[in-house]
Amino acid sequence: SKGWPAFMRVNPVLEWTYHEVWNFILVTGVAYCSLYDHGYTSIGSVATTVPNDLLRREDGTFVHARFLADARQERAGRIQHSGGFHPRGSGALLMRSAGVLIIGDELLSGKVDDTNSGFIAKKLRAMGWKLGKISVIPDDQDAIGKAAKMLSDEFEVVLTTGGIGPTVDDITISAISRAFGLPVTRIPELERRLQAYFGTETTDYHLKMAEAPDTWDVEILDCGTLDSSDGPMPHPFPVLRVKNIYILPGIPQLLMEKWPFVERHMGCLAPFRTITLRLSLSDETQIAEPLKSIAAEMGSNVAIGSYPVRAQKDGAGVIIVLESKDEGFLNAAHERIQPLLPRGCVISEELDKPA
Incomplete structure (x- = not known):
């Protein structure tokens, strides 16, 4: 086939998991394609095969295919013809x-x-x-x-x-x-x-x-x-x-x-980032609707929490925490929520802190 190396592919019917297959290969010393040593988990054509971003180290290199924690993501290193785009660096954000x-x-x-x-x-x-x-x-x-x-x-x-x-x-x-x-x-x-x-x-x-x-x-x-x-x-x-x-x-x-x-x-992934807002409110219901609106808009990209507190030196009665791995979504949530809060209630903000 055009674009493919000359090899025979055999698919035995074995009820083995992804990790069981890799342990068998490594224990028995069976020869395998060296691409697996460099983060490839599923080999297709030259045009559609890239390293699995879930195996990317912080320095940009990749660990061995056997370290893929979630076997369901084995084919995450294959570019789909429909989109043809593989988002580099996204693995750490997953x-x-x-x-x-x-x-x-x-x-x-x-x-x-x-x-x-x-x-x-x-x-x-x-x-x-x-x-x-x-x-x-x-x-x-x-x-x-x-x-x-x-x-x-x-x-x-x-x-x-x-x-x-x-x-x-x-x-x-x-x-x-x-x-x-x-x-x-x-x-x-x-x-x-x-x-x-x-x-x-x-x-x-x-x-x-x-x-x-x-x-x-x-x-x-x-x-x-x-x-x-x-x-x-x-x-x-x-x-x-x-x-x-x-x-x-x-x-x-x-x-x-x-x-x-x-x-x-x-393996360590991209850290969770947080923005904390301390509010001079005594009643959480005053911000229930704004939080509901932002949560609906951001979906699973940003986690939003509201926590009542007492006897704080700065007079805070409610703390809002916005959390995400994606700085863009985090900042967007921060910008969107500010005008929805009661005027003058924000005592202080702690921005973009690693959790």
């Missing part, structure tokens, strides 16, 4: 979503305060990701499995915390495995790391932490090294990614230690 699953009886009983939710929420926001849901559930196989599967189906990425230690109540791995119809296996690489770390004191309880669902779509996220008598050794407690689920520890300090590696793997 909204990507995450769900969080907080696991632990101690949280639901009030014995331990949940600080992980707030930590993850702030980190995701700073990364430009939208947090769509947080679920807090007990140490129960069925509850964990059901919640993990539901979040996995609903969001591009799921982050779980808790239930990955060596004791009887650490059942996150087995619950996720069962939810996806997978057996549990031990990963030899993790076994070696744990044995190197614990030495002659290694028991089956320690090796429980080497377990993972038996699937191609499991990835070890290295979390640096530890010093040992034989020199630096790979960290014995890395983060596991199973399908689109990152499995993290529940202890807040450990979660914080692992987070930079998860953040690097997920």
Whole structure:
């Protein structure tokens, strides 16, 4: 065919996900087109194939195709003949979503305060990701499995915390495995790391932490090294990614230690930008109609929030927050809302601040 390289294309009927295919290719060493190393996710003709903008780094280069979080966007690197236009740089502005699953009886009983939710929420926001849901559930196989599967189906990425230690109540791995119809296996690489770390004191309880669902779509996220008598050794407690689920520890300090590696793997997007208006109003209904009008006009391009406050030093009674990844839409919303507000009610404005 004109414009195509000479190759044979085979489409086997396999019930594999996008990420399962890539893990198979990488594990078995099957040869593949080098374009995939440079951000291409779907190869068409020369005229219609470009890198997938969702894989664009901030410096303009692209990461490997396997890092595409949402497999539904595999063909986002194909130019449609109808438009023939591929918006460069738009990938960073796209909204990507995450769900969080907080696991632990101690949280639901009030014995331990949940600080992980707030930590993850702030980190995701700073990364430009939208947090769509947080679920807090007990140490129960069925509850964990059901919640993990539901979040996995609903969001591009799921982050779980808790239930990955060596004791009887650490059942996150087995619950996720069962939810996806997978057996549990031990990963030899993790076994070696744990044995190197614990030495002659290694028991089956320690090796429980080497377990993972038996699937191609499991990835070890290295979390640096530890010093040992034989020199630096790979960290014995890395983060596991199973399908689109990152499995993290529940202890807040450990979660914080692992987070930079998860953040690097997920990737940062364009930040959310905000404009905050502080108003000398005591009744939100005075701005209900203007906010409704602007929200209808801007749609999903700008998020609009109104928050009543009390006992503010500047006398503010209501705070309006406009938020968007697109500076053009954000500024347009700001300009449109000003003449609709009650005259003289704006005490101060904070413009274009990263969220």
